[in-house]
Amino acid sequence: MTTFNKVTAAHIAALREIAGVAYVLADEENRDRYARDETEDLHYMPEVVVKPDTTEQVSQIMQLCNRELLPVTPRGGGTGLSGGALPQYGGVLISMERFNRIIQIDERNLQVTTEPGVITEVLQMAVKEKGLFYPPDPSSRGTCFIGGNIAENSGGPKAVKYGVVKDYVLNLEMVLPTGEVIWTGANVLKNATGYNLTQLVVGSEGTLGIVTKIVLRLIPAPKHDLLMLVPFRSAESACAAVSAIFRAGYVPSAMEFMERDALEWVSQYVQGSTVTIADDIQAHLLIETDGNYPEVLMQEMEGIAGVVEGFDVGEILFAESHQQKEELWKLRRRVAEAVKANSVYKEEDTVVPRAELPLLLKGVKEIGRKYGFHSVCYGHAGDGNLHVNIIRGSLTEDQWNGTLQEGIREIFRLVKQLGGTISGEHGIGLVQKNYMDIIFDETSMRLMKQIKQIFDPNHILNRGKIFDN
Amino acid sequence: MTTFNKVTAAHIAALREIAGVAYVLADEENRDRYARDETEDLHYMPEVVVKPDTTEQVSQIMQLCNRELLPVTPRGGGTGLSGGALPQYGGVLISMERFNRIIQIDERNLQVTTEPGVITEVLQMAVKEKGLFYPPDPSSRGTCFIGGNIAENSGGPKAVKYGVVKDYVLNLEMVLPTGEVIWTGANVLKNATGYNLTQLVVGSEGTLGIVTKIVLRLIPAPKHDLLMLVPFRSAESACAAVSAIFRAGYVPSAMEFMERDALEWVSQYVQGSTVTIADDIQAHLLIETDGNYPEVLMQEMEGIAGVVEGFDVGEILFAESHQQKEELWKLRRRVAEAVKANSVYKEEDTVVPRAELPLLLKGVKEIGRKYGFHSVCYGHAGDGNLHVNIIRGSLTEDQWNGTLQEGIREIFRLVKQLGGTISGEHGIGLVQKNYMDIIFDETSMRLMKQIKQIFDPNHILNRGKIFDN
Incomplete structure (x- = not known):
């Protein structure tokens, strides 16, 4: 296993050479802005923040970090709910915020080519103006980036009819941890040409490479x-x-x-x-x-x-x-915020075959009674995706960070037993990785870790997410 | 690179021990029945044919072949168009024809669990009786197996509205070349739990493992x-x-x-x-x-x-x-047969963004004039998927197996330039693997070969398909 080096003044100078002085932030105040996402109350400080602007710059940064064994964490809008964008090992945080251009809306082929730092709602609105529709629609759409949505295979309320992010991604330009740049597929609706690298990357939580261009299919907008x-x-x-x-x-x-x-x-x-x-x-x-x-x-x-x-x-x-529809949707979209404002909480992103929802809900409440926690549940019921918000309430520190883990394991074992899994759309990231053994046996885990190794021989990219590696 | 051993009498005895005497065929007449598929006029003789009945038997066969370094070729209905089921290296051919049970149609969750040897049309009809719909619909649906459809990520005419096989596969039980058995995912509509092994396996042409159970999502049947x-x-x-x-x-x-x-x-x-x-x-x-x-x-x-x-x-x-609809569909479905009956031909499974179809068709005809071949084109135009049938006509042996390759390369280079790829739904198999360099650069090819290596360390499974390995 690679041991990381610390970021030095020489590294910072090299990063400034690559990305420009204004886009390499090393002071504490700026670094602290990139130390959190929307996951509970986690905080990990990067040693330096870089904001590249081109694929070539990302490639050069990766080559530097790979050579110097510096940990790299890619970051989108910072709205993640599993800690995927948090720099657990410090090192270099690559913020994709300047990759914010919609490159082309292809009305002839119902496709859009975009950079990953475009805010999801901005993309949705831009294609809507042309009568087109990009359905994946996370609650954070006003601030999350399309690149982050791809990293987490996001869903949202429309998934029940229209599918999730993976169903819209046709092709990705991606910089590997070695600095090599690939396109994962082709700009087509059907493809039987080699292994599906595109679908391997969607939902891989920024552990296999940094996506720099995205080709999405669109559909005609319902009227x-x-x-x-x-x-x-x-x-x-x-x-x-x-x-x-x-x-x-x-x-x-x-x-x-x-x-x-x-x-x-x-x-x-x-x-x-x-x-x-x-x-x-x-x-x-x-x-x-x-x-x-x-x-x-x-x-x-x-x-x-x-x-x-x-x-x-x-x-x-x-x-x-229209106004009343907007109000109802606003309420639904802001539930997570309201819960967060109400109490410290942990959110579990359970998903089961939809007819098993009543058993899941019943089980969650029973497990709550057993472990003494209250839960508030909501979610995308049409997909069987239930967000279980465990409320801290009057739980002691020991209960909250101790015995509660066993309660969560019980919920996840129930989910597995019902044919489901432990994340529908938030990803595993940092906070769920200790539960992966409930879903995957050792062979599957070995395959995943070996895939990681192929893409990232030195394990510099987003290490410690999904599994320990 | 592994050098394969020959199948011996002792191996055959061991296979009979595993699968039963009646299900291990070593005589020439029977082996010859498994030496062809629907790809051009290719013929490769297996050394022995095994017809296992359970996942456990497949696992034992794989363990034997992995230990003894015998090549293994999995086979579904034998309707493939890229030679994916042909035993290029001889060895053990595993026919999945006895895996022909639909295990459960889950009307509550709109899912079906099936074995891979079920004929696609049989599955479609069984779910239709429950008012449900499985849309992927290859022309060969009356004889192809659902497992083969998964291997090739098949499409068919309904893909334009309903998507291809990959859009319906939720979870797969698979025997690895080492004999280990995994489930690739969960029975859910959305999943952000680790790398998407399910989608990596769909379209992998039987090179990563042998699928033994399949969970598909269904939708309500349109009336x-x-x-x-x-x-x-x-x-x-x-x-x-x-x-x-x-x-x-x-x-x-x-x-x-x-x-x-x-x-x-x-x-x-x-x-x-x-x-x-x-x-x-x-x-x-x-x-x-x-x-x-x-x-x-x-x-x-x-x-x-x-x-x-x-x-x-x-x-x-x-x-x-209804009768007139049936007639029109019958004509469309049997075009490939009619072309085959008319002349020796090679079929190219080109796919481009749909608005580029006119340029593709024009280019194919120009290239045909340059290389002196006539082509008959048809296909799933809504997906941009054009089957280009190159007719042998009066081409000499030298032209047919020589200069024509350069003509095909020109077609595929045009396809790539238009944003497309060299197979939409037939797969790469044996016949298109020499053209993979047109679509993928060395880095992508290296990643794919390394993925193959992870799943199949001794390269016993369907070697020589998709790429040389």
């Missing part, structure tokens, strides 16, 4: 959507309703689950919220349909309403206006 | 479809119409291109065909829409007809009945 908020008197019934809707033949464009606490906390957190929750309501589903034909959407919404009415629901709220 | 055949007076205009349809916001469920020769030859080949082609017609598009609302489909078909009418078309044929 209309409808939204409704369905209150349930039991959280498990809300989960059960989810698979019933699919079994009835409907494919909504979003189907979001929120436990009572989640919606209550966020409606207090977001100013001017008009949503009220009746006393006997335990959970909500936020259900959207989209398409080009308003009458079809209305018919589908009525059909879905018919299905959910079999599950002991309260009064369904149909969003009447 | 209706409409089909029309549009004749064009210029083949390039037909190609140009393809991207115009998408740019107008339509996403057909199939959009197939056939040059005049293709449709003419197949209508002569298939008995009782009623399709007639006017003298001035150079190409056809077969366009399907599907969905749950007949009135919407009709509206979309009329919209699409409106778009294509801008491209100098003949009289559009709307399929009036």
Whole structure:
């Protein structure tokens, strides 16, 4: 195993030679800005921050670090929830913020070529102006980078109908830890030419290389959507309703689950919220349909309403206006923030086959009772992706950093038993890597570690993420 | 590089011990049945054929062959078009034909767990009975195996709306060349848990392991479809119409291109065909829409007809009945057979971004004139996937096996220049591996070969496919 060197003044001078003096930050205040992401309260200080502007610069930085055995951590928008962009070993942090150009929107081929530092929402809006649609839509879309979305294989509410990031990535330009630059595939919708390096890189959490250009497929934008908020008197019934809707033949464009606490906390957190929750309501589903034909959407919404009415629901709220839709979506998007503002918490990104959601929710609550923690659950129920927020509340330090780990293991063992896995869209990063043994046996772990070794012989790139290496 | 041993009587006895006497075939007549696939006129004789029945047996066979350094070739339905299932080095051919059980259709989660030796159409029909839909649909669906489809990342006509095999595979049980058995992922719709081994295996042409169980996602079956055949007076205009349809916001469920020769030859080949082609017609598009609302489909078909009418078309044929739809689809599916019956040929599985199809077609014809070959082109135009069938005609042996290679290189260089690649859905196998350098640089090739090495340290499994190793 490589032992890293410390960053010296000579290294900093070399980095300044490569990226320009203004883009190499070595003072404490600036470095501290890159020492956190959105994961719990973790803090790791880089020794130096570099902001390259071209693929060639990234390649030169990598060659330097590979030669000098300096740890490298790539960083996008810093919105990660598993600590993937945190410089655990110090060293060189490469911020991709200057890679912020949308290179080409190809309306003839329904593709966009972009740099990785473009904010996801900026990309979405740019293609929407051309009548096109890039569906992956993490809650952090206003600040996260498209490159980070690729690193974590992000999802978001639209994944239930449109798929996740991996379903839109056609081709990637990537700098390897050796400094070599490759394209992973071709700009085509189908490809049976060698191993799928593109899909190997998507979701690899910045451990195999630094992506410098991205080719995404786009689809025609649906022209209309409808939204409704369905209150349930039991959280498990809300989960059960989810698979019933699919079994009835409907494919909504979003189907979001929120436990009572989640919606209550966020409606207090977001100013001017008009949503009220009746006393006997335990959970909500936020259900959207989209398409080009308003009458079809209305018919589908009525059909879905018919299905959910079999599950002991309260009064369904149909969003009447664009403004009301916006409000409901704003509430959903800001749940994580509201939970964070309310208490210290740990978020588990569980995912199971969707019909197993009621068993998962029931199990999480039972495990919570056993270990003495309260949880607030919400997430992308249509995909079986439940974010379990474990609230610190009155847990002692020993409980929080000690016995709780066993509780989390129990949740993940349940997830595995239900056919699921421990991360749907947040990644493993630093915080979940000790649980990987629940999902993968030694052989699979060995294969992954050997793949890492091929791409990064000196283990300089984002070491300690996904697994120890 | 491993030097293989020959299969001995002792090996055959050991194989009989593992799989049962009846399932180990060593006589010439039986071995000869496994010496061909649908690729040109290639013939490679295995030394012995084994038909295991369980994952455990496959694992034991692999352990034996790995220890004894015997080459292993896995085989599905034998319908491959790139020679992927041919035992180039002789050795042990593992036929997966007895892995023919659909293990579970999970209607609650819209998933199916199946063995790899199930015929694709059998699987499609079984899930259709439950109102579910597995869209990947190769022309060979009546005889190919689902496992082979995974090896080659197959597509077919529905890919334009529904994606290819990789978009449906959730999880795979696989026996490594060492005999170790892994599951590659989890049975979930989204997954950010470690490297995507599932997607690495899909399309790896049986070089990384032998898949023994497959979990596929399904979708609700669309209830209706409409089909029309549009004749064009210029083949390039037909190609140009393809991207115009998408740019107008339509996403057909199939959009197939056939040059005049293709449709003419197949209508002569298939008995009782009623399709007639006017003298001035150079190409056809077969366009399907599907969905749950007949009135919407009709509206979309009329919209699409409106778009294509801008491209100098003949009289559009709307399929009036189920029978007429079946006939048109039968013609399309049997084009490859009809071409094969007509002449010796080589098929190139080119794919480009769809708006570049007219340039590809024009370039193929120019290259044909330069090298003196006639080509018949057809394919999945909605995906930019054009099958270029190079007809032997009166080419001499020297031309056919000599200078033609340079012509094919020119076609593939054009494909690359247009943003495409050399195989969309047939794979590289034996016949395209000498062209891989056109698409991948040395670094990418090195990565792929090293990945192969990780999974298969002794290079016993399907060696010589995709690249020399």
